[in-house]
Amino acid sequence: MNEIASVKKNKFKISSIIIYTFLAILVVFYVAPLLWMLFVSFKTNSEVFDSPFGLPKALQLDNYKVAWTAGKLGVATLNSVLVCIITLVISMIIGSMAAFAIGRMKWFLSEYTMVYFLMGMMIPIHCVLIPLFIKFSNYHLTNSLWGLILPYITFSLPLTIYIMAGFFKGMPQELFEAACIDGCSIYRIFFSIALPLAKTGMFVTGLMTFVSNWNELLLAMVFISDTNKKTLPVTLTYFVSPYSTNYVQMFAAIIIAILPTIVVYCLFSNQIVAGLTAGAVKG
Amino acid sequence: MDKILRDKKAICFFIAPGIILFTLILLIPICQTFYYSFCDWDVLSSPEFVGFANFKKLFTKDKTMMIALKNSIFFMLFSAVSQQFFGLLLAVLLTNVKRGRNIFKNIYYLPCVLSSAALGLLWSFMFNQKMGFNQILDVFGISGPMWLMDTKGFIILPMWVISFVAMWQYTGQTMMLYMAQISGISESLYEASYIDGAGKFQSFKCITLPLIKPMVATTLSLNAIGSLKFFDLVYNMTAGGPNHRTDVLATHLYFEGFQYFKYGYASAIGIVLLVLCLTVTIIIKKGIKIDDYEM
Numbered sequence: 001m002n003e004i005a006s007v008k009k010n011k012f013k014i015s016s017i018i019i020y021t022f023l024a025i026l027v028v029f030y031v032a033p034l035l036w037m038l039f040v041s042f043k044t045n046s047e048v049f050d051s052p053f054g055l056p057k058a059l060q061l062d063n064y065k066v067a068w069t070a071g072k073l074g075v076a077t078l079n080s081v082l083v084c085i086i087t088l089v090i091s092m093i094i095g096s097m098a099a100f101a102i103g104r105m106k107w108f109l110s111e112y113t114m115v116y117f118l119m120g121m122m123i124p125i126h127c128v129l130i131p132l133f134i135k136f137s138n139y140h141l142t143n144s145l146w147g148l149i150l151p152y153i154t155f156s157l158p159l160t161i162y163i164m165a166g167f168f169k170g171m172p173q174e175l176f177e178a179a180c181i182d183g184c185s186i187y188r189i190f191f192s193i194a195l196p197l198a199k200t201g202m203f204v205t206g207l208m209t210f211v212s213n214w215n216e217l218l219l220a221m222v223f224i225s226d227t228n229k230k231t232l233p234v235t236l237t238y239f240v241s242p243y244s245t246n247y248v249q250m251f252a253a254i255i256i257a258i259l260p261t262i263v264v265y266c267l268f269s270n271q272i273v274a275g276l277t278a279g280a281v282k283g
Numbered sequence: 284m285d286k287i288l289r290d291k292k293a294i295c296f297f298i299a300p301g302i303i304l305f306t307l308i309l310l311i312p313i314c315q316t317f318y319y320s321f322c323d324w325d326v327l328s329s330p331e332f333v334g335f336a337n338f339k340k341l342f343t344k345d346k347t348m349m350i351a352l353k354n355s356i357f358f359m360l361f362s363a364v365s366q367q368f369f370g371l372l373l374a375v376l377l378t379n380v381k382r383g384r385n386i387f388k389n390i391y392y393l394p395c396v397l398s399s400a401a402l403g404l405l406w407s408f409m410f411n412q413k414m415g416f417n418q419i420l421d422v423f424g425i426s427g428p429m430w431l432m433d434t435k436g437f438i439i440l441p442m443w444v445i446s447f448v449a450m451w452q453y454t455g456q457t458m459m460l461y462m463a464q465i466s467g468i469s470e471s472l473y474e475a476s477y478i479d480g481a482g483k484f485q486s487f488k489c490i491t492l493p494l495i496k497p498m499v500a501t502t503l504s505l506n507a508i509g510s511l512k513f514f515d516l517v518y519n520m521t522a523g524g525p526n527h528r529t530d531v532l533a534t535h536l537y538f539e540g541f542q543y544f545k546y547g548y549a550s551a552i553g554i555v556l557l558v559l560c561l562t563v564t565i566i567i568k569k570g571i572k573i574d575d576y577e578m
Contacts, residue, residue, distance in 0.1 A: 105289070127553040153304060186290050187293065212322065261397055
């Protein structure tokens with residue numbers, strides 16, 4: 001009996017060693033490119049080729065300074081932050097209002113409205129690019145941050161509405177009845193009872209919205225040509241080119257561009273995962 | 284109570300901003316794209332209805348379109364297969380691992396939240412002629428290929444490289460979704476199977492696989508549609524080059540529409556893309572029958 005147990009234990013150990021080695025190799029595979037980039041961003045251009053895999057001899061902070069000013073990443077970061085925050089706030093408000101009407105209120109079109117919004121998840125942004133570009137240039141919305149914010153809000157709405165409607169549906173009926181008896185209007189019920197209770201949902205959807213809009217490239221590239229209005233991914237795309245030779249500054253620029261999302265991810269990875277799974281269930 | 288929840292005015296108030304925005308920015312433009320795709324229209328002229336001429340040109344005369352279509356479909360198949368395989372493998376391995384599960388999980392998922400524009404640039408340096416991988420190969424005395432410039436073969440090397448990077452970036456998402464699904468399976472099912480003498484592999488085949496079937500449909504359509512829409516990585520790694528050999532549908536649309544300003548023609552590409560997305564979704568939805576099990 002004892003023998004069997006020890007054999008089983010051994011077998012278990014070997015298999016778990018194999019699994020852990022495999023997982024560890026994958027970690028290297030995932031982290032190494034990012035670390036390499038980090039190291040290169042602190043090197044000098046000649047160091048990149050003399051000691052490609054070593055640690056930087058001295059931290060060349062100038063790389064970041066140049067990227068920030070000459071590469072115009074400073075302006076771009078500000079634009080990105082502005083666009084993301086405004087989009088976040090507005091899509092949150094509009095989205096949860098619609099979600100409340102769909103998830104909680106009683107009317108015969110609510111199901112269809114939900115389907116209408118969810119259709120937005122299926123439609124690729126590329127398909128509306130040309131008409132939007134034409135329309136927006138007529139209204140002077142190209143080369144303006146609002147021209148980005150409006151479509152960003154629209155494309156954030158399906159996920160927001162889907163997740164928030166789930167939250168509102170899950171709230172106990174008694175809560176609303178009590179509020180109703182106390183003479184709350186429907187607007188008051190929404191803004192001071194339902195909305196504060198759906199905080200977790202708002203947080204989760206907010207993170208998803210932030211991440212996807214922070215990374216969006218195509219729309220921003222098409223709509224914005226004024227250098228002072230470009231968002232971070234666009235500025236990066238123009239600043240960094242494999243054919244120019246100032247490698248270290250470009251690497252610094254890439255680091256600057258992804259750092260905010262890394263920070264957000266480290267702080268809130270659990271909520272981001274929750275948002276992903278909640279949003280994907282419907283597909 | 285009921286009366287308050289049926290308040291028409293309030294419903295309109297809540298729903299109106301979303302509906303208006305959606306109609307203006309999504310529904311009307313989609314219809315316009317549809318119309319424009321039947322028009323001959325560039326930046327200098329006004330739209331002129333020409334019927335199916337754009338589509339005819341797309342599928343018979345446009346060589347780049349053929350390349351883009353081929354690349355997009357290759358890209359979709361490669362992403363779907365590789366991400367399904369590795370995503371599921373990682374999810375199963377990680378649910379069986381106790382220590383360090385969260386750390387592993389978070390590391391594998393990290394690239395998904397980063398900008399593919401930035402990561403595309405990073406990988407274009409990794410596969411640069413003089414840097415990255417070729418520096419590693421140099422250590423072993425091998426001179427590496429021109430990863431992103433090679434043009435030999437039916438599916439050229441740069442497409443494999445881009446697909447590989449896409450796999451690197453997005454496998455974490457599939458893994459995450461599978462993990463969520465697997466963790467919803469009740470532990471007692473597994474216990475019962477072990478008592479009945481099933482091994483780990485058997486319980487995986489007979490319990491895990493059937494129960495994650497709904498997630499297969501979801502992740503598969505996410506993989507497929509995500510890779511059909513792909514723009515950032517391709518644009519930043521090769522910009523469609525060399526000589527449009529790595530164009531995918533999205534980059535082809537971008538170049539036709541916003542470098543050559545052929546609006547009508549680009550709209551037709553957009554419609555092809557949309558039809559492709561819808562077809563794939565429908566095939567997946569119809570192809571994977573979901574049986575209801577009790578979890």
